[in-house]
Amino acid sequence: MSLTNSAYIARDAKVIWHPYTQMLNARPPIPIGRAEGSYLFDLEGRKYIDAVSSWWVILHGHSHPFLVSRVTEQLKKLDQVIFAGFSHGPAIELAEKLLQLLPANQEKVFYTDNGSTAIEVALKMCLQYWFNKNQPRKKILAFRNGYHGDTFGAMSVSARGAWTSPFASLLFEVVFIDLPTAENIAGLKAFISGISDSLACFIYEPLIQGSAGMVTYGAMELDQLMRHCRSSGIFMIQDEVFTGFGRTGKNFAADQLQEQPDIMCFSKGLTGGMMPLGLTTCSQEIYTAFLSEDQLKTLFHGHSFTANPLACAAAAASIDLLLTAETQAHIQRICANHTAFAKTIAGHPKLKEVRQKGTILAMEWAVPGGSSYFSNLRDQLYDFFLEHHILMRPLGNVLYILPPYCISDDDLSVIYHTIHLALEKISW
Secondary structure, eight states, rough: OHHHHOHHHHHHHHOOTTTTTTTTTTOOOOOEEEETEEEEEEEOOOOOETTTHHHHHSSSSOOOOOHEEEHHHHHTTOOOOSSSSSSOOHHHHHHHHHHHHSSEEEEEEESSSHHHHHHHHHHHHOOOOOOTTOOOOEEEEEEETTOOOSSSSHTTSSSSSSTTTGGGGGGGOEEEEHHHHHTTTTHHHHHHHHHHHGGEEEEEEEETEEEEEEEEOOHHHHHHHHHHHHTOOOEEEEEEETTTTTTTSSSGGGGOOOOSSSSEEEEGGGTTTTSSOOOEEEEEHHHHHHHSSSSGOOOOOTTTTTHHHHHHHHHHHHHHTTTTTHHHHHHHHHHHHHHHHHHHHHTTTTEEEEEEEEEEEEEOOOTTTOOTTOOHHOOOOOHHHHHHEEEEOTTTTTTEEEETTOOHHHHHHHHHHHHHHHHHHHOO
């Protein structure tokens, strides 16, 4: 008996609660039976171009043979082991590979299992650092409109709004500042200086705020802000959960900065999208503050699947692929294609702004009332691209392309052509 979409949709409706979805009136989900390269295939054989890397995680393409082979090989040796009191090769190999690519001050790796938990660990490292030093600093500095995850600590340092309002009274105090510009950088520095003695850390998405609508800002201004935080004794947490592993055109956003953070967070593309994994790296200074005969100075944090060997094997293999000349050429090819296409739609009357950062291309549509995640335009765009067999997931009125690095020029052309059609046919 052949599988059908409708049968699976009915089964799904009985038992599944989907993320970021109002289940009362949600569109039926599309059951996916298999995926390969930059394509998703539903149960009836329809093919969709995955233009958003399945929520930003797929780097090299779905079911990449090299990743599959490395994970399969690992599965035959070791599937899982407790990581407290034990260790294993894949975790050590991954840590060694990653630290070689990061700023020189990154010395230690702490494993978790997703982006939010990587952020939680980073925050706890900073807060407990000052606690262990008997200099309790409890305030955290963050950018307005940022997003760092959906657990409570991650929500606290993210934008306050519709997503967090049910929990507003439970979120801890955070000092929010604007993104740095040439015009406001002096004022930001002066403000930070006034509260520096109470700040435990500064957390930020480097160069681009993803969930805010792919909002970009300058490396020069961020460097200045980081330099000022360093001189003020404020630890810096660089959230590269989204920007890491080539998305900004370099291996990491850190590669476009002169200043070094104290802590870095990774997930999403870490395993090439093969399976969940998160990790937090830190400087020797942070790590040393937890070394003590006093057991209460231990970092009491862990997860059942911390440093899962299969996920670590996938991540190590993904880094190997990322560093190949072929993948690096793919990244630059996508960047160049985006740049060329952006010129064809710049100044379009239906677009407020076109923004690019590396392999990320965003188009903010001009809508009455200004930008909003809940813009009705979002559903129109989403449906329009699905009808043309392209998976796009607009952030309100911001349409963006974030493809796997294996995507072909032909498929990019199909996406670009469909955007032109959308600009021609969709109105509000």
